[in-house]
Amino acid sequence: MQPLTLTIRSLGAAVCGVLLLLSATARADDIKAGDLVISQAWSRATPGGAKVGGGYLTIENKGSAPDRLVAVSGDIAGKIEIHEMAVTNGVMTMRPLEQGLAIEPGKTVTLAPxxxxxxxxxxxxxxxxxxxxxxxLEFEKAGKVAVTLDVQAVGAKGPGGEGGSMMNMKKMPDHSGMKM
Known part of the structure; x- marks a missing residue:
């Protein structure tokens, strides 16, 4: 009976080791820039002919001072802007954030559909x-930070196909093919 106990303990230790490795791998995708931690960078696939696409990610400010995302650039597009989308009284509005996006100290900002x-x-x-x-990404304080968006399926709700939209997307029209 004792060899079986050792085998179960060994198996338990191996499972714990694998779980630690997996959690370290998941965190390896996090990008640290000054007091900011950027994670879960992703996008959705676009239909052929689409001229616009969205990018999403999470930015956590672990510091004691605010920072601001002020610009984004990349070879994939002629122009990339930081936008806000909202629905007020059933009307969807989308606008660029001309002053950028504030990341307050101790807070997390999620860019999501x-x-x-x-x-x-x-x-x-x-x-x-x-x-x-x-x-x-260009921040006021953290400077320029290279990130990579992982492209998910058309209609994905989060990285790896996870849910995570901030609004009920069933009520929202798909604007991934709209031209600007």
Whole structure:
């Protein structure tokens, strides 16, 4: 009976080791820039001919001073803006944040479908599931930070196909093919 106990303990230790490795791997995708931690960078695939696409990510400010996302650039699009989308009285509005996006100390800001997002305009080619899109985020204090968006399926709700939209997307029209 004792060898079986050792085997179960060994198996338990191995499972714990694998779980620790997996959690370390998941955190390896986090990008640290000054007091900011950027994670879960993703996008949705676009239908052929689409000229716009969205980019999404999470920014956590672990510091004691605010920072601000002021610009985004990348070769995939002619122009990339930081946008806010909102629905008021049933009317959807989308606008660029001319002053950028504030990241307050101790707070996390999530760019997700239905809210804040990166609007990639004048796409040079369709975004395809599995693609990796390199972008450069520019912050007032943290400076320029290279990130890579993982392109998920058309209609994905989060990185890896997870849910996570801030609004009920069933009520929202799909604007991934709209031209600007």
């Amino acid at each position: 239905g809210g804040y997002h990166l609007m990639m305009m004048e796409l040079k080619s369709p975004l395809k599931q599995g693609d990796k899109l390199p972008l450069t």
